[in-house]
Amino acid sequence: xxxxxxxxxxxxxxxxxxxxxxxxxxxxxxxxxxxxxxxxxxxxxxxxxxxxxxxxxxxxxxxxxxxxxxxxxxxxxxxxxxxxxxxxxxxxxxxxxxxxxxxxxxxxxxxxxxxxxxxxxxxxxxxxxxxxxxxxxxxxxxxxxxxxxxxxxxxxxxxxxxxxxxxxxxxxxxxxxxxxxxxxxxxxxxxxxxxxxxxxxxxxxxxxxxxxxxxxxxxxxxxxxxxxxxxxxxxxxxxxxxxxxxxxxxxxxxxxxxxxxxxxxxxxxxxxxxxxxxxxxxxxxxxxxxxxxxxxxxxxxxxxxxxxxxxxxxxxxxxxxxxxxxxxxxxxxxxxxxxxxxxxxxxxxxxxxxxxxxxxxxxxxxxxxxxxxxxxxxxxxxxxxxxxxxxxxxxxxxxxxxxxxxxxxxxxxxxxxxxxxxxxxxxxxxxxxxxxxxxxxxxxxxxxxxxxxxxxxxxxxxxxxxxxxxxxxxxxxxxxxxxxxxxxxxxxxxxxxxxxxxxxxxx
Amino acid sequence: xxxxxxxxxxxxxxxxxxxxxxxxxxxxxxxxxxxxxxxxxxxxxxxxxxxxxxxxxxxxxxxxxxxxxxxxxxxxxxxxxxxxxxxxxxxxxxxxxxxxxxxxxxxxxxxxxxxxxxxxxxxxxxxxxxxxxxxxxxxxxxxxxxxxxxxxxxxxxxxxxxxxxxxxxxxxxxxxxxxxxxxxxxxxxxxxxxxxxxxxxxxxxxxxxxxxxxxxxxxxxxxxxxxxxxxxxxxxxxxxxxxxxxxxxxxxxxxxxxxxxxxxxxxxxxxxxxxxxxxxxxxxxxxxxxxxxxxxxxxxxxxxxxxxx
Numbered sequence: 020x021x022x023x024x025x026x027x028x029x030x031x032x033x034x035x036x037x038x039x040x041x042x043x044x045x046x047x048x049x050x051x052x053x054x055x056x057x058x059x060x061x062x063x064x065x066x067x068x069x070x071x072x073x074x075x076x077x078x079x080x081x082x083x084x085x086x087x088x089x090x091x092x093x094x095x096x097x098x099x100x101x102x103x104x105x106x107x108x109x110x111x112x113x114x115x116x117x118x119x120x121x122x123x124x125x126x127x128x129x130x131x132x133x134x135x136x137x138x139x140x141x142x143x144x145x146x147x148x149x150x151x152x153x154x155x156x157x158x159x160x161x162x163x164x165x166x167x168x169x170x171x172x173x174x175x176x177x178x179x180x181x182x183x184x185x186x187x188x189x190x191x192x193x194x195x196x197x198x199x200x201x202x203x204x205x206x207x208x209x210x211x212x213x214x215x216x217x218x219x220x221x222x223x224x225x226x227x228x229x230x231x232x233x234x235x236x237x238x239x240x241x242x243x244x245x246x247x248x249x250x251x252x253x254x255x256x257x258x259x260x261x262x263x264x265x266x267x268x269x270x271x272x273x274x275x276x277x278x279x280x281x282x283x284x285x286x287x288x289x290x291x292x293x294x295x296x297x298x299x300x301x302x303x304x305x306x307x308x309x310x311x312x313x314x315x316x317x318x319x320x321x322x323x324x325x326x327x328x329x330x331x332x333x334x335x336x337x338x339x340x341x342x343x344x345x346x347x348x349x350x351x352x353x354x355x356x357x358x359x360x361x362x363x364x365x366x367x368x369x370x371x372x373x374x375x376x377x378x379x380x381x382x383x384x385x386x387x388x389x390x391x392x393x394x395x396x397x398x399x400x401x402x403x404x405x406x407x408x409x410x411x412x413x414x415x416x417x418x419x420x421x422x423x424x425x426x427x428x429x430x431x432x433x434x435x436x437x438x439x440x441x442x443x444x445x446x447x448x449x450x451x452x453x454x455x456x457x458x459x460x461x462x463x464x465x466x467x468x469x470x471x472x473x474x475x476x477x478x479x480x481x482x483x484x485x486x487x488x489x490x491x492x493x494x495x496x497x498x499x500x501x502x503x504x505x506x507x508x509x510x511x512x513x514x515x516x517x518x519x520x521x522x523x524x525x526x
Numbered sequence: 527x528x529x530x531x532x533x534x535x536x537x538x539x540x541x542x543x544x545x546x547x548x549x550x551x552x553x554x555x556x557x558x559x560x561x562x563x564x565x566x567x568x569x570x571x572x573x574x575x576x577x578x579x580x581x582x583x584x585x586x587x588x589x590x591x592x593x594x595x596x597x598x599x600x601x602x603x604x605x606x607x608x609x610x611x612x613x614x615x616x617x618x619x620x621x622x623x624x625x626x627x628x629x630x631x632x633x634x635x636x637x638x639x640x641x642x643x644x645x646x647x648x649x650x651x652x653x654x655x656x657x658x659x660x661x662x663x664x665x666x667x668x669x670x671x672x673x674x675x676x677x678x679x680x681x682x683x684x685x686x687x688x689x690x691x692x693x694x695x696x697x698x699x700x701x702x703x704x705x706x707x708x709x710x711x712x713x714x715x716x717x718x719x720x721x722x723x724x725x726x727x728x729x730x731x732x733x734x735x736x737x738x739x740x741x742x743x744x745x746x747x748x749x750x751x752x753x754x755x756x757x758x759x760x761x762x763x764x765x766x767x768x769x770x771x772x773x774x775x776x777x778x779x780x781x782x783x784x785x786x787x788x789x790x791x792x793x794x795x796x797x798x799x800x801x802x803x804x805x806x807x808x809x810x811x812x813x814x815x816x817x818x819x820x821x822x823x824x825x826x827x828x829x830x831x832x833x834x835x
Binding site: 172173174175176181182196283285286287288289290293297352354355357358506507508509510511512 | 549552553554555642643645646650715716719721722723724725726727801802803804805806807808809810
């Protein structure tokens with residue numbers, strides 16, 4: 020059965036109308052999923068402009084609404100939406116840093132993604148950006164907010180850490196052992212991914228999408244492919260859609276298992292960490308049999324999917340028993356449970372206001388899952404979205420443990436009737452839609468949360484703009500909120516329970 | 527006595543190696559081998575010494591002081607023989623004070639680095655130490671009551687001649703309290719996790735993060751020796767059988783062998799137990815240590831009532 024096609028609306032509006040339209044959409048239950056800026060050349064239908072697309076989504080039923088506004092390319096300005104949508108305010112800061120679009124009336128007009136040493140006035144996404152310039156006079160100081168008072172001291176950590184993790188600087192203001200304020204300054208990993216997409220063919224864009232965040236190869240590749248297929252009008256057969264959903268669940272499984280074990284290791288219960296690693300290794304070997312790559316690269320292709328093998332039921336059942344026994348042992352251990360309970364609680368109201376996604380939102384009582392709102396295929400009764408209301412490390416642990424269970428059930432359900440081999444849809448009849456700029460949106464529930472990718476294709480079929488929004492971009496601001504009143508030695512545990520991506524966050 | 531010090535110095539890294547190996551095997555890993563801590567020490571000793579900018583004498587002196595106090599404690603404590611030249615000075619209070627001196631020296635060094643981690647580790651270590659030292663004192667006091675002396679050699683030989691004392695409620699309670707205190711003092715689970723790389727959760731390791739090369743080798747050797755000495759003391763107090771009461775070489779040799787077996791056994795049991803433990807939340811550690819203090823207090827009370835009739 021085909022999932023019902025999404026309701027799509029694209030509206031060109033005047034800049035002044037933007038806040039009013041946004042209020043209407045947000046009140047109607049939409050969320051701001053992505054904001055992307057585009058340089059329209061002089062040959063575009065409305066002439067040279069800096070076009071900003073606000074994408075609002077909601078579901079079910081699967082609804083996507085785009086608002087396009089055109090700004091003066093020589094002095095781009097935009098009324099801010101920061102007071103309506105927290106993620107909106109962050110997207111605006113990102114656009115200002117990369118494009119130089121000024122959000123008027125923004126409550127926090129600091130740089131966000133801009134690296135400290137980029138020279139003033141250099142915007143990497145501008146068509147005139149050219150080669151990366153050497154470090155020069157920065158955009159101006161951006162001091163850390165200093166917490167004052169008796170006995171307050173600061174602990175600076177990173178950006179280089181003791182473990183094999185990505186760079187990020189954390190500044191704790193602490194009294195005794197209690198965290199009063201945490202400032203996470205990330206953005207040390209700008210790789211220019213969005214710029215690298217420009218001008219590639221859709222096939223050559225796929226490997227890049229797979230590498231946006233190494234642990235989310237399927238999620239990002241699939242969001243990219245869905246967007247490209249919508250833009251190019253490619254029909255994907257039912258079997259390929261099922262195969263894609265299957266790959267997505269396999270990715271969720273190996274990441275959830277690794278993190279469930281890592282949470283146990285972080286409280287000093289290493290034996291469960293070791294066993295989770297063993298199970299993860301079995302899953303990675305299964306991944307290699309299924310796609311030829313341990314992290315599932317190459318499984319999703321434009322127009323379809325390519326499976327080398329289909330996982331068998333008995334094997335998945337054995338893995339499931341293993342995972343459940345590790346989870347049971349962890350929850351049955353009094354010290355482990357005590358460490359998890361009540362640590363780094365994220366209230367539901369904060370999660371809603373910050374626009375949290377994925378298991379972070381679901382552990383704080385919000386039902387947010389793109390598999391419900393924007394389904395890839397018919398999931399049947401096997402899809403069960405676990406929600407907990409605690410908001411603490413325990414709730415995130417439980418949500419992920421239960422999601423692993425759901426993923427196992429879904430893998431069994433989706434594998435039925437699938438055969439190994441490549442299954443891809445036909446490209447559209449030649450000549451259809453050629454010449455015009457075509458756009459598409461892909462929405463996928465990756466293991467961290469909802470990934471949204473928006474793609475524009477030029478007349479010749481090459482990529483002109485790809486914007487990917489990883490759930491980490493939405494969830495990072497929740498970490499400092501959850502850590503208020505947590506003690507310093509619990510930070511690594513809380514951080515692991517969020518496990519946000521640095522690479523996916525900072526493209 | 528010299529033999530005892532030499533045995534502690536040489537055996538301490540092996541004990542740590544043994545504990546790591548036991549743990550690795552129980553977790554299904556191959557492990558690095560029992561001699562790995564010695565290889566690590568050799569590697570560190572060959573490195574060039576580095577002192578961070580802005581550090582003073584406290585930072586430089588601490589590793590030496592730590593090892594020196596531990597060597598003195600190793601000489602004083604009756605591990606292999608109760609009849610040693612230093613036997614007269616192996617006073618309980620002196621031993622605890624020497625251990626505390628080493629801890630304080632290292633905490634001062636942590637503060638001396640001026641880094642957030644040094645200060646954080648030092649503050650945590652002192653919190654733990656402030657709760658541990660009284661427990662050790664009180665526990666051994668309880669054991670000292672029957673012999674009427676705070677001299678450790680007298681206590682141990684008393685236990686040797688009158689084994690009923692060890693199985694008395696006071697003896698058992700004091701041994702339990704001492705065991706918990708030893709875990710905390712040596713930075714083992716569930717108080718501290720010696721295997722973590724997460725600097726924000728560390729207690730002992732955070733304090734010594736700035737050490738490198740030969741200084742780090744001394745700090746590690748000091749920590750390993752403290753573990754060996756404290757486990758040895760626990761073994762001598764709780765199971766003194768085999769300890770030489772004379773200074774004759776064959777008796778001492780046999781006693782050293784038995785000591786090695788007892789400490790290795792204790793270490794292996796501890797390592798095996800650690801596999802099943804997790805680290806307590808930092809704010810729960812005082813509860814654990816208060817519990818062990820209470821046990822020690824009960825031991826003193828019990829020994830007062832049970833021997834005072």
